[in-house]
Amino acid sequence: MTSSARPFLNRRLAEFGTTIFAEMSALAVRTGAINLGQGFPDTDGPEEIREAAVRALRDGLGNQYPPGPGIPELRTAVAAHQQRRYGLSYDPDTEVLVTAGATEAIAAALLALLEPGDEVIALEPYYDSYAACIAMAGGTRVPVTLRPHDGAFRLDLDELRAAVTDRTRLLLVNTPHNPTGTVLTREELTAIAELAVERDLLVVTDEVYEHLVFDAAEHLPLAGFPGMRERTVTIGSAGKTFSFTGWKVGWITAPPGLVTAVRSAKQFLTYVSAGPFQYAVAEALSLPDSYFDALRADLLAKRDLLASGLAEAGFEVFRPAGTYFVTTDIRPLGESDGFAFCRALPERAGVVAIPNAVFYDHREAGAPFVRFAFCKRTEVLEEAVRRLKSLPV
Numbered sequence: 001m002t003s004s005a006r007p008f009l010n011r012r013l014a015e016f017g018t019t020i021f022a023e024m025s026a027l028a029v030r031t032g033a034i035n036l037g038q039g040f041p042d043t044d045g046p047e048e049i050r051e052a053a054v055r056a057l058r059d060g061l062g063n064q065y066p067p068g069p070g071i072p073e074l075r076t077a078v079a080a081h082q083q084r085r086y087g088l089s090y091d092p093d094t095e096v097l098v099t100a101g102a103t104e105a106i107a108a109a110l111l112a113l114l115e116p117g118d119e120v121i122a123l124e125p126y127y128d129s130y131a132a133c134i135a136m137a138g139g140t141r142v143p144v145t146l147r148p149h150d151g152a153f154r155l156d157l158d159e160l161r162a163a164v165t166d167r168t169r170l171l172l173v174n175t176p177h178n179p180t181g182t183v184l185t186r187e188e189l190t191a192i193a194e195l196a197v198e199r200d201l202l203v204v205t206d207e208v209y210e211h212l213v214f215d216a217a218e219h220l221p222l223a224g225f226p227g228m229r230e231r232t233v234t235i236g237s238a239g240k241t242f243s244f245t246g247w248k249v250g251w252i253t254a255p256p257g258l259v260t261a262v263r264s265a266k267q268f269l270t271y272v273s274a275g276p277f278q279y280a281v282a283e284a285l286s287l288p289d290s291y292f293d294a295l296r297a298d299l300l301a302k303r304d305l306l307a308s309g310l311a312e313a314g315f316e317v318f319r320p321a322g323t324y325f326v327t328t329d330i331r332p333l334g335e336s337d338g339f340a341f342c343r344a345l346p347e348r349a350g351v352v353a354i355p356n357a358v359f360y361d362h363r364e365a366g367a368p369f370v371r372f373a374f375c376k377r378t379e380v381l382e383e384a385v386r387r388l389k390s391l392p393v
Ligand code: PMP
Pocket: 039, 100, 101, 102, 103, 104, 127, 174, 178, 206, 208, 237, 238, 239, 240, 245, 248, 249, 250
């Protein structure tokens, strides 16, 4: 946030300056450092899907306002994807809504579903837009902290249970989880589902990294657990799955009442967006399994390259089970303040990373953790590792 804007910003948003992603990407541009901060791939998605977008533009598909809920082709493709991957049935006409990326889906869901004063439980560290959207909706965020345990950040189910009060309206879940790379297990998701049913809570689950899971980890949609379908808004996005983060095509799947509620907010945010891209994403969702397998295999190799390189450079590494981020602990390097470390890193080593503390209310709990993105070309990651190894241990 520039100092000149601060006097004008309302109290709800006063604590949220410029997003860390914009700040760090600007730092990368300014210093010429390798940008492993903001999570965007440095190669575009499939050629045939780009061609599909070009074709849609040329054929005049989506150049004018598309339908409010999204074009039928994309809604049908989203429903078919949920059915094929997870055995979940959604009616494309009443249970799918296309949004301007997952970002708008999160905003519209929270603006639609929260009353001022409602409490929202979110897994901390949480993706930055959650906090801002809860604030815009007048809600109160209640973080439940994921803590390092056996090489991964895990949810304490007793802590989650204890966080629910009579004012809790909604659980905001994210799996695979940004920034930690944790993929919630069947046991954890079962416990979350039981709690939601017992306390009659709504659930918004951000599953934008659903296809980016590694090793033995499996992405299980929360909506598939007993009692969850009717209370769950599931969020997906083409940005991560197809490497088109600039297209901003996302979606929700939910029962008709929840879709109608979210659409009520969404129609006054963007109304509609990304007309021609919706046609292309409809095709992308129908790509064969080999596409998704190749994406995962490519990212797995990159995860291992970066995770091993960071370990050799002296970081403690939390090897992620999902997403395209590696969280590290900088304390073995004699550092303890992730903010200061990330601000200095471009000068010191020519690399940009994200301080996880920005994703915490309990800033001290996140202070020593730093996130690196590995959705970059192999040679870029190799060069980044070479540079990071120059840091004194
Ligand atoms: N949720 C999470 C967890 C994310 O990491 C991101 C960033 N890609 C988003 C939502 C936003 O997704 P989109 O770019 O589709 O708006």
